[in-house]
Amino acid sequence: MPPSAELPGFLHTVAPILDRWGYLAIGGIIVVESFGVPAPGQTIMAAASVYAGYGRMNIWAVAAICFVTAVIGDNIGYWIGLRGGRKIVNRWGKYILVTPARLAKAEQFFARRGNRIIVIARFIDGLRQLNGVIAGITRMPWKTFLLYNAIGAALWVGFWCTLAYQLGANLGPIMGRIHQYQWPVIGVLVLAVTTYVILHVRHIRRRRARTAAEIRQAEEQAGQPGPTEAKEQTQA
Structure with missing residues (x-):
């Protein structure tokens, strides 16, 4: 020791x-x-x-x-x-x-x-x-x-x-070197984290937009009468 x-x-x-x-x-x-x-x-x-x-x-x-x-x-x-x-x-x-x-x-x-x-x-x-x-x-x-x-x-x-x-x-x-270059390294880390967060948020927004569009489309289709219902409504 x-x-x-x-x-x-x-x-x-x-x-x-x-x-x-x-x-x-x-x-x-x-x-x-x-x-x-x-x-x-x-x-x-x-x-x-x-x-x-x-x-x-x-x-x-x-x-x-x-x-x-x-x-x-x-x-x-x-x-x-x-x-x-x-x-x-x-x-x-x-x-x-x-x-x-x-x-x-x-x-x-x-x-x-x-x-x-x-x-x-x-x-x-x-x-x-x-x-x-x-x-x-x-x-x-x-x-x-x-x-x-x-x-x-x-x-x-x-x-x-x-x-x-x-x-x-x-x-x-080694610690001396790390302290010497800490700000460039931190800048790179912050940039990497920021880029990841931005891309992740964009992905979530796009996924939510697709889900909302699919829901609207399903609701529109559910609101339209089918072929049998349309024929009955015409005869009436």
Whole structure:
């Protein structure tokens, strides 16, 4: 088992916390990050997964804790946004580096992308911390938020835990590359999701139009008299 000093790059910064508090540190940091507090949630998850790769932690426990606490934290953020909303953020946000300008920018991005942004929000710095708060402020239905948020958390945890667990000490340079190109990749993902949604909606509309046309045709045919009925009506 390697000492914490051998953790790659910036992952080494969370090693003392992880060494002392273990799984509790993972859950606590991810919870607070998920409702808006700037904290190294993604970093400590990656570091814990590297530890798991060397046998110092259990990867399944790491992944489960990360997923559950991410969902819990986002739902706390949703409640904050729903109950206090912008007033709380404007008054207290400066103490956790959430300025009104940063919130407004995140809201605009959120409004343009709709519900689907919840799925990929965890991969975007800034939105990862604020997506629950913004969903609450915009009064997104809680069940809708919970579903999309759980999907996003599962993808986020699955991606980083698997990557860090498998790559270990090589993760630092790779994460640097990912952060360098995150916006082009996110743009491609958003474009792909948007294209899929548009095509899917068009397909549904066309299918509904065909069904409506078939119903109208059937009703028209049902309203017309058959050959026997027409003959009887003529004789009468």
